[in-house]
Amino acid sequence: MEVTQHILTRSACYQAGRTIVPKGIMVHSTGVAQPDPAAFLKLWDSPEADACVHAIVHQGGVIQTLPWTHRAWHAGSPRNGGVSANNTHIAFEILEPKGHTYQGGAMVGYDPAANAAYFAAVYQNAVALTAQLCRQFSLDPMKQVVDHQEGCRLDIASNHADVMHWFPKHGKSMDTFRADVAALLKGEEEDTMEQSTFDAMLTAALARRAAALEAQPVSGWAKEAWEAAVAAGVFDGTKPQSPLTREQAAAVLARLGKLK
Numbered sequence: 337m338e339v340t341q342h343i344l345t346r347s348a349c350y351q352a353g354r355t356i357v358p359k360g361i362m363v364h365s366t367g368v369a370q371p372d373p374a375a376f377l378k379l380w381d382s383p384e385a386d387a388c389v390h391a392i393v394h395q396g397g398v399i400q401t402l403p404w405t406h407r408a409w410h411a412g413s414p415r416n417g418g419v420s421a422n423n424t425h426i427a428f429e430i431l432e433p434k435g436h437t438y439q440g441g442a443m444v445g446y447d448p449a450a451n452a453a454y455f456a457a458v459y460q461n462a463v464a465l466t467a468q469l470c471r472q473f474s475l476d477p478m479k480q481v482v483d484h485q486e487g488c489r490l491d492i493a494s495n496h497a498d499v500m501h502w503f504p505k506h507g508k509s510m511d512t513f514r515a516d517v518a519a520l521l522k523g524e525e526e527d528t529m530e531q532s533t534f535d536a537m538l539t540a541a542l543a544r545r546a547a548a549l550e551a552q553p554v555s556g557w558a559k560e561a562w563e564a565a566v567a568a569g570v571f572d573g574t575k576p577q578s579p580l581t582r583e584q585a586a587a588v589l590a591r592l593g594k595l596k
């Protein structure tokens with residue numbers, strides 16, 4: 337997943353300069369059929385913009401639009417007096433594809449088959465971004481990742497339907513999303529573990545082989561020559577079957593007077 341940066345420095349949200357200690361991640365989609373991130377960068381990088389998130393997830397990757405610990409404007413006002421997730425959550429907007437409209441918060445004329453590849457790309461990018469943020473801020477993907485709709489039910493966000501008005505059209509939900517983030521994090525841990533386990537095993541195997549060679553007595557066929565070499569002071573008589581390094585070979589040649 338490619339992450340580029342376009343910090344919305346002209347927005348009043350950025351200018352406010354407030355920070356948060358991230359306690360969760362809130363997933364949004366824009367609620368408009370506009371897949372072009374440039375349209376949102378233009379709209380939001382302005383003193384008049386009244387929304388501002390930490391990142392935009394588009395088909396080709398992710399654009400970070402605020403420092404992750406900046407306080408963003410994405411959750412609005414909870415209906416029952418709760419504390420807005422603006423104060424606690426990192427937020428990103430997933431861009432929706434072209435072709436549909438909205439009526440009463442529901443997508444109209446949305447074609448899941450035509451948008452399957454688009455959805456797979458943005459979903460995967462959102463999973464990868466969320467996993468990266470969970471790792472960076474030590475967040476539990478199963479407990480600390482919600483969408484705007486869940487945020488409303490938890491009374492930490494305004495009454496919006498995203499993203500569960502959209503994900504089920506492609507057989508996905510916030511539950512599959514959290515599980516996919518957790519699986520990605522677990523897979524990365526296992527990869528790391530496997531690599532370190534492999535490195536440790538390789539180091540141990542090499543050390544065992546070196547020790548075994550050091551303990552080997554001189555071979556019968558080489559005994560006479562070896563003893564002569566030791567007697568002549570070319571070798572010290574230890575480790576007859578250990579490999580000879582280039583520096584040791586140079587020292588041997590010097591002892592034999594071959595380098596003058």
Ligand SMILES: [Zn+2]
Nearest residue numbers: 364484496498
């Ligand atoms: Zn939203």
